[in-house]
Amino acid sequence: MNATATRFGIWMALVPLLIAILGLGLQGLAIIDTSLFFTWGYFLEVLIAGLLQGVLYSLVALGFVLIFKASGIFNFAQGSMVLFAALTMVGFIEMGLHWTLAFILAAGVMVVLAIVIEKVVLRPMVNQPHIILFMATIGIFYFLDGFGQTLWGSDVKVLDIGIPKDPMFVLPNVFEGGILINSFDLVAALVGAVLVAVLAVFFQYTRVGRALRAVADDHQAALSVGIPLKTIWAIVWSVAGIVALVAGIMWGSKAGVQFSLALIALKALPVLILGGFTSIPGAIVGGLIIGAGEQVAEVFLGPLVGGALQDWFAYMLALGFLLFRPQGLFGEKIIERI
Amino acid sequence: MFYREAGQFKTSYSADQAIFPIRQDRLGLLLLGLVAVFAVPALANNYFLETIFVPFLVFAMAALGLNLLTGYCGQLSLGTGGFMACGAFFSFKLATAFPELHIVVVFLLAGLGTAGVGVLFGLPSLRIKGFYLAVATLAAQFFLVWMFNKFNWWTNYSPSGVISAPPREIIPGFFVTGNEASPAAKYVFLLIFVAVLALIAKNLVRSRTGRSWMAIRDMDIAAEIIGIRPLWAKLSAFAVSSFYIGISGALWAFVYTGSVEALAFQIDRSFQVLFMVIIGGLGSILGSFLGAAFIVLLPILLNNAPAALGIPLKVELISHLEFMIFGALIIFFLIVEPHGLARLWQIGKEKLRLWPFPY
Amino acid sequence: MYGDKHIGDTLLKVDNITLAFGGVKALTDISFEIREHEILAIIGPNGAGKTSMLNVINGFYHPQQGRIMFRGAERKAMRPHLAAKQGIARTFQNVALFKGMSTLDNIMTGRVLKMKSNLFQQAIYWGANQREEIEHREVVEKIIDFLEIEAIRKTPVGRLPYGLQKRVELARALAMEPDLLLLDEPMAGMNVEEKEDMCRFILDVNDEFGTTIALIEHDMGVVMDISDRVVVLDYGRKLADGSPDEVRANQDVIDAYLGVSH
Numbered sequence: 001m002n003a004t005a006t007r008f009g010i011w012m013a014l015v016p017l018l019i020a021i022l023g024l025g026l027q028g029l030a031i032i033d034t035s036l037f038f039t040w041g042y043f044l045e046v047l048i049a050g051l052l053q054g055v056l057y058s059l060v061a062l063g064f065v066l067i068f069k070a071s072g073i074f075n076f077a078q079g080s081m082v083l084f085a086a087l088t089m090v091g092f093i094e095m096g097l098h099w100t101l102a103f104i105l106a107a108g109v110m111v112v113l114a115i116v117i118e119k120v121v122l123r124p125m126v127n128q129p130h131i132i133l134f135m136a137t138i139g140i141f142y143f144l145d146g147f148g149q150t151l152w153g154s155d156v157k158v159l160d161i162g163i164p165k166d167p168m169f170v171l172p173n174v175f176e177g178g179i180l181i182n183s184f185d186l187v188a189a190l191v192g193a194v195l196v197a198v199l200a201v202f203f204q205y206t207r208v209g210r211a212l213r214a215v216a217d218d219h220q221a222a223l224s225v226g227i228p229l230k231t232i233w234a235i236v237w238s239v240a241g242i243v244a245l246v247a248g249i250m251w252g253s254k255a256g257v258q259f260s261l262a263l264i265a266l267k268a269l270p271v272l273i274l275g276g277f278t279s280i281p282g283a284i285v286g287g288l289i290i291g292a293g294e295q296v297a298e299v300f301l302g303p304l305v306g307g308a309l310q311d312w313f314a315y316m317l318a319l320g321f322l323l324f325r326p327q328g329l330f331g332e333k334i335i336e337r338i
Numbered sequence: 339m340f341y342r343e344a345g346q347f348k349t350s351y352s353a354d355q356a357i358f359p360i361r362q363d364r365l366g367l368l369l370l371g372l373v374a375v376f377a378v379p380a381l382a383n384n385y386f387l388e389t390i391f392v393p394f395l396v397f398a399m400a401a402l403g404l405n406l407l408t409g410y411c412g413q414l415s416l417g418t419g420g421f422m423a424c425g426a427f428f429s430f431k432l433a434t435a436f437p438e439l440h441i442v443v444v445f446l447l448a449g450l451g452t453a454g455v456g457v458l459f460g461l462p463s464l465r466i467k468g469f470y471l472a473v474a475t476l477a478a479q480f481f482l483v484w485m486f487n488k489f490n491w492w493t494n495y496s497p498s499g500v501i502s503a504p505p506r507e508i509i510p511g512f513f514v515t516g517n518e519a520s521p522a523a524k525y526v527f528l529l530i531f532v533a534v535l536a537l538i539a540k541n542l543v544r545s546r547t548g549r550s551w552m553a554i555r556d557m558d559i560a561a562e563i564i565g566i567r568p569l570w571a572k573l574s575a576f577a578v579s580s581f582y583i584g585i586s587g588a589l590w591a592f593v594y595t596g597s598v599e600a601l602a603f604q605i606d607r608s609f610q611v612l613f614m615v616i617i618g619g620l621g622s623i624l625g626s627f628l629g630a631a632f633i634v635l636l637p638i639l640l641n642n643a644p645a646a647l648g649i650p651l652k653v654e655l656i657s658h659l660e661f662m663i664f665g666a667l668i669i670f671f672l673i674v675e676p677h678g679l680a681r682l683w684q685i686g687k688e689k690l691r692l693w694p695f696p697y
Numbered sequence: 698m699y700g701d702k703h704i705g706d707t708l709l710k711v712d713n714i715t716l717a718f719g720g721v722k723a724l725t726d727i728s729f730e731i732r733e734h735e736i737l738a739i740i741g742p743n744g745a746g747k748t749s750m751l752n753v754i755n756g757f758y759h760p761q762q763g764r765i766m767f768r769g770a771e772r773k774a775m776r777p778h779l780a781a782k783q784g785i786a787r788t789f790q791n792v793a794l795f796k797g798m799s800t801l802d803n804i805m806t807g808r809v810l811k812m813k814s815n816l817f818q819q820a821i822y823w824g825a826n827q828r829e830e831i832e833h834r835e836v837v838e839k840i841i842d843f844l845e846i847e848a849i850r851k852t853p854v855g856r857l858p859y860g861l862q863k864r865v866e867l868a869r870a871l872a873m874e875p876d877l878l879l880l881d882e883p884m885a886g887m888n889v890e891e892k893e894d895m896c897r898f899i900l901d902v903n904d905e906f907g908t909t910i911a912l913i914e915h916d917m918g919v920v921m922d923i924s925d926r927v928v929v930l931d932y933g934r935k936l937a938d939g940s941p942d943e944v945r946a947n948q949d950v951i952d953a954y955l956g957v958s959h
Contacts, residue, residue, distance in 0.1 A: 074469040124673045131414055132672055134469050135616060138609065139668030146661025154654060263605075269473045311484045315477035319462060322474055326466050351834045352827060541822035545830065546812045549798070553806045556795035563755055563793075564873060565781030565810040574816065621797065 019047065026300045035303050041175030046299045047292050052185030054291020055192040056254070059247035060268035061275065061283040062196070063240040068277045069216045070236040071122070073133050077140035079265025081241055084148040085110055086248030086257045090159050091152045099161040103245070110241030118234045145262055154259060159252035163187050188250045195246055196284060199239075208235060216278075270318030276328025285329060290314045357540055374529055379522040387521035390634060395528040396589045398630035401614040402539055402623065403582025408612070409620035410543055411575035412555025413463050417475035419607035420482035421580050422587030423600055424452040427492045429588035430501045434494055441506040441515060442531070445588045452584025453577040455482070460576030464569055467558075479605055486600035493599075502597040515592045524593050531589075535582065540623050542578065551575050552621070583611075613664055617671050619678030628679040636663070704925060705733030707766075708877060708909050709754065714763035716749055716933075723749040724760065724933045731877065736903055737911045738920045738941075741930035742953065747913045748790060750930065751879045754911075755787050756780040782810060786875035790882045790913075792862045796855040800865050803854055804840060807872025808833045840868050844898060860891040867898065871906075878902070880912035884919060892916070896923055921945065929953070 023043050030038035060082055067075040075081075088109050092102035121136055128136075165184045203209035215222040215232050223229050251261055271290050275282025294313040302309045321328075346361055348354045358364045378391065400422060407413050429448035432439060439447075459478040463471050486492050493501050505516025513519040514527040542548050550571040553561035562568055591598040610633060618629020640660055644651045651659075675681055709731045716724040724746045731737050739747050752758040754765065756775030765772050767783060786807075795803050812833060814826040841847055844864050849857060854865055863883060870878055883899065884892045900923055902908050914920050920927060920941070927944040929936040937947040944950055 121669055121673075128672070128676070131412070131468050132676060134414070134472070135612075136669050136672045138612070139665045139672065141665065142609070142661050142668065143665025146658045146663075146665060150655060150658040150662065154658065266476070266605075269476065273470065273473055306488045308484060308488060312477060312480035315473070315480050319474050319477040322462050322466050322470060326470065351831045351838075355827075355830060355834070538820045541820055541826075542816075545819035545822065545826055546809055546814070547816060547819050549802055549806045550809055552798050552802070553795050553809075556797050557793050559757070559777075560789065560793035560795070561806070562777040563757070563781060563787050564807055564869065565778050566806070567778045578816075 022296070026296070029300070033304065036300060037303075038300060039175075041179060043296075043300070044175070045179045045181075046295055048179065048181055049185065050292035050295025051288050052182070052189050052291070053295060054288040055185075055189040055284075056247065056250055056287075057267050057271050057291050058284045058287025059192050059195065059243065059250060060265045061271040061287055062199070062280065063243040063247065064268055064272055065275075065277065065280055065283045066199075066236055066240045066243065068272075070212050071215075071233055072130055073122075073137065074130070074277070075140075075240070076134060076137040077144055078240065078244060078268065079262040080141045080144035080148070081110070081113075081244035082248040082251065082265050083257075083259065083262040084113070084144045084248075085241065085245035086159060086252040086261060087148045087152040087157070089245065089249060090157045090252070090257050093159070094157075103249075106245055107242050110245055111238040114237030114241050115234050117237055118230060122233060123230065141262070145259070149259070156256045156258040157252075159249065159257050161249065161253060163253055184254060188254070191246065191250065192284075195243065196280065199243075199280065202239075208232070212236060267314050270314040272328070273318035274321055274328060279328070282329055290317065293317055355544070357544075371533075375526065379525055384521045387525050389638065391525050392521065392528060392594050394631055394634045395525070395532045396586055396594045397611070397614060397634055398627045399532050399535065399586035399589060400583050400611045401618060401626035401630045402536060403579045403584075403586060404611050405615045405618075405620065405622070405626045406539060406543070406551070406582065407575050407579035409615055409622065409625070410548060410555065411551035411572065411579075413460070413572060413575060414468065414472045415475040415579070416472050416605070416608045416612070417459060417478035417482070418583055418611040419603040419605055420479040421452050421456060421583040422590060422607060423482055423486050423603035424455050424580075425449060425584030425587030425589075426591035426598055426603070427486050427501070427600070428452065428584065429592060430494075430503070431492065433504055433506065433592075437504070441508060441592070444506075445531075445585050445592075448588045449581040449585040452587070453581040456576040456580025456583075457573050460573050460580075463572045463576065476605075479608055483600050483603055486603075498599070499601075500597050500599045501591065503592040506592075515596070517596075519593075528589065528593060535585070536623060536627075539578075539582070543623065547571075547574060547578075555621075613668055616668055617678050619680030620676065622677065622680035624683065625678050625680030628683065632679065633664075636660070704735045707731070708733045708768065710766040711750075711754070712764045712766065714750075714753060714760045714765070716746075716753060716758055716760040722933055724753070727763070727930070727933075727935050729928045729935065729938050731909060731911050732926075733909055734903070734907050735909060735925040736899070736923055737909075738924035738927045739911060739913050739930060740915070740917070740920055740927060741936075744932075745930040746933040747930055748881055749933075751787065751881055751911070751913065754780070755785050755879060781873065784873075784876035785879065786870035786873040786877070787879040788863070788866045788870050788881060788883060790885065792859070792866055794854045794862055794866055794869070797853070799851050799853055800846060800857070800868075801837065801841075801850045803865055804837045804868045804872045805833065807869040808837065810873065837872055840871050843871075843901070844868050860887050863887070863895070864898070867895075871902065871908075874906075876909060878908050878910045880910060882913050882915065884914060884916060892919065899923060 023040065026036075026043065027038050027040075030036040060078060063078045063081065064075055067073055067078070085106055089099075089102050089106040092105050093099055097105070117140065121140060122133075125133055125136060163184050164187070165182065168181050168183050170179050170181055203212060211222070211227045211232055212235070214225070214227055215229060219229060222232075247265075248257070248261065251264060255261070255264075267290065268287075271283060271286040273286075274289055275284070275286030294310050294317075297313045298307070298309045348359065353359065358367060379387070382391065400418060403421075404415065404418050407415055425448045428451040429444050432444045432447055433441070436444075455478075459475060462474040466474065487499060490496065490499065493499055503515045505513055505518055508514045508527055512523060514524055543551070550561070550566045551574075553564070553566055554568060554571045554575075558568060561571070587603065590602075595602070614629035614633045615626065616629070617632055618627070619625025637660055640656055640663070644656070671678055707730045710728075711730065712728050714724055714727045715722065727746075727750065739750060741747055749758060753760050756772075756777045756779060759775070765775075772783075795806065798806075812829055814829050818824065818826045841850060844867065846861065846864055846868065849861060849865075854862060857865065867880070867883065880899070884895050887895065896919060899910060899912070903910055912924070924941060926939060927941050928938045929944055929947070929950050931953045936949045936953055937944050939947075
């Protein structure tokens with residue numbers, strides 16, 4: 001815990017420096033290649049928009065980390081859980097319910113879903129290799145995508161729970177025209193921060209949290225001291241489902257609830273690679289780096305290669321990262337035993 | 339009753355190592371081959387050839403490639419679509435730049451090119467395993483499709499981004515690509531081409547290379563300790579697998595659809611092929627074919643069955659149901675029979691050996 | 698019967714090896730040697746560093762200090778597959794077979810380093826590759842005969858009982874025709890009869906093929922019976938080194954095993 005905190009501190013101290021170097025580099029490029037455009041104000045604006053976008057990635061990644069920590073399963077279906085949760089929520093709102101009620105009901109649905117997954121998929125596969133379980137979650141991914149759209153239809157839906165979406169201009173005195181920040185993104189970041197704090201408290205200080213950490217450490221040992229593994233798994237998948245619901249609401253309000261949500265969630269995978277699969281701070285920092293990185297790359301480097309860098313930038317960044325630090329920024333290095 | 343191996347004794351190691359050691363199997367295969375080459379093109383109409391047999395063979399090829407990597411070597415890849423795109427666009431560039439080149443040579447060269455790309459993206463597999471690698475192959479998937487979509491050099495500056503296969507003959511007067519090619523000609527060409535490549539795959543997996551792959555899959559540390567170089571084993575698996583997948587992409591573009599754009603090879607294509615491998619049977623050549631047949635037939639069945647039963651369903655709903663059924667089947671197979679249809683086939687054969695006197 | 702064998706010069710020499718994981722020292726300043734044609738037992742309580750020692754010898758762990766001489770030459774930057782190439786084979790404490798493959802295929806993988814046909818020849822199969830396959834199959838069949846596992850040739854190893862799995866693992870190691878065979882608890886979890894069989898195989902291997910064997914074992918009766926020399930480790934340090942009788946009489950060893958009042 002302490003080592004993680006120290007590392008976290010070092011990285012945080014390095015961040016302004018890294019940003020300055022990145023900006024200078026891009027400025028240099030813009031001088032060499034006149035088709036590129038660069039001002040510091042615009043750079044910061046893009047960077048902040050990217051960071052706020054990154055919070056949303058982190059929200060999805062958080063769901064992955066929870067499940068991975070507790071059961072060692074890499075849940076590919078997290079993205080479709082986000083879509084399914086958002087679709088369910090919209091479905092309830094369309095029935096004329098207030099959004100708070102719809103939220104509670106949708107959360108209930110996610111809990112039921114978690115219990116079903118535990119019973120139908122996880123329990124029969126308890127001793128299978130992880131890679132088989134991973135493929136099973138791809139099956140869940142497909143099933144949920146189909147199921148959600150069969151239930152609620154596949155049109156693009158508007159989800160509005162009254163989050164303000166007005167643009168704000170800050171620091172107009174420093175930069176010409178100020179820096180544009182979307183207030184919706186700020187709210188999303190705030191929600192993300194609150195969620196992380198709640199989860200941290202949940203894991204650190206509650207009985208369930210303690211049991212969960214025990215399970216993450218060693219299934220067998222946890223079982224032998226009387227921790228009900230199945231219940232714990234159901235709880236973790238429920239919590240991941242509710243995290244997916246929150247992520248779904250945020251993404252859905254921003255971009256509409258539609259099939260592509262499940263694919264946006266794939267971006268959470270490179271976030272995990274960067275942050276390490278078992279680290280909640282890793283998921284946050286990874287999300288921020290990916291969000292900011294791809295936004296900056298798209299705006300300032302995209303014109304060089306015809307745009308749409310966002311399609312692959314995050315994955316390539318993760319791939320490069322894997323070659324140098326396979327365990328991620330905050331992951332633990334594994335010593336293999338034979 | 340008829341499926342007995344009693345009285346067939348193996349007297350040499352080469353007989354024991356044959357692909358089909360049982361005489362009835364060899365006869366069955368011969369019969370199947372004769373039906374496939376002569377009866378099918380004669381009896382099936384063009385609709386069946388084009389919507390079932392041709393895509394089945396192309397997909398079988400892709401599934402075979404992925405199975406070598408995932409089923410035999412244990413390296414999960416979600417980049418199949420991207421590698422198929424490589425094969426399609428490489429062969430398009432080769433075929434248009436060198437019109438005199440024989441089409442089979444074009445396909446093989448495109449496969450080799452894809453093998454190179456596969457090795458490049460397989461490099462991270464030396465340091466990372468399992469789902470980490472899956473994420474790395476996602477990078478290949480998204481990057482490659484983006485590249486073919488973005489740079490129109492690949493499409494010879496076609497404004498729509500669509501490439502059309504130029505007409506080519508396999509032997510003079512016998513077109514297998516382009517408008518003049520008959521479905522029957524395409525089918526027979528594919529059948530022979532895929533059968534030969536499947537045989538090569540079978541030969542590889544029953545030799546040293548295949549055993550090295552399986553050793554890496556089952557326990558990589560032990561494999562290294564008996565002298566298998568993980569570098570060589572994994573990269574050769576990536577290379578051979580990408581070779582097959584690249585050729586399947588080329589066949590897709592040239593023989594199956596005739597014209598294609600990069601977006602035809604998006605991530606759902608990768609999943610589709612992965613499902614074939616899982617349902618057909620991980621680590622089985624036969625399974626690749628069974629899985630491909632299953633996944634090609636199921637949507638056709640789903641589209642026609644409700645109407646035939648008199649239950650009208652909306653097209654949209656059917657496609658959603660298809661998703662659900664695929665998902666459920668994947669989970670079902672992974673739980674009940676991780677070795678897929680191929681294993682069920684084997685169990686069936688074991689039963690048949692004893693039938694009708696099981697004791 | 699086995700007393701008249703010729704024990705030769707030093708085959709492998711471990712010199713001042715220190716291995717640490719983070720701050721935890723698994724091995725501290727260990728030196729000993731393995732001589733040609735002998736059976737050397739490495740013993741010690743749980744956590745003494747025995748398996749770590751084998752891991753260092755076959756290149757899986759990299760010690761922070763010290764050196765390893767093999768056939769008089771110093772080994773550098775060792776990887777397990779390079780150790781295999783030099784003729785070091787190994788079995789594992791927890792059976793490490795290739796679960797998805799048959800017994801025969803498992804043992805055939807042991808021949809990987811001896812097979813020479815290239816990818817193209819393998820793709821064609823008929824011809825050079827088939828000749829090679831058959832040639833190696835004959836060697837493997839001899840090992841199968843030797844270890845009396847003919848009946849399970851085609852069985853997937855995952856279905857075999859534990860004792861037989863251990864035997865298949867030994868067969869796979871033998872298929873490498875090693876000069877040095879490392880056995881990590883070859884008799885753990887076996888009943889008396891299986892242990893006797895395994896002892897016989899180990900002695901036969903040593904006797905017939907002249908293979909040098911270093912083994913880890915907890916059963917003291919077995920150790921004292923079959924080994925020529927014994928190295929004792931405790932808490933990552935070497936306590937003693939010598940013939941079974943010398944080791945049995947060593948005060949440090951007695952203290953470590955029986956406990957001592959301070």
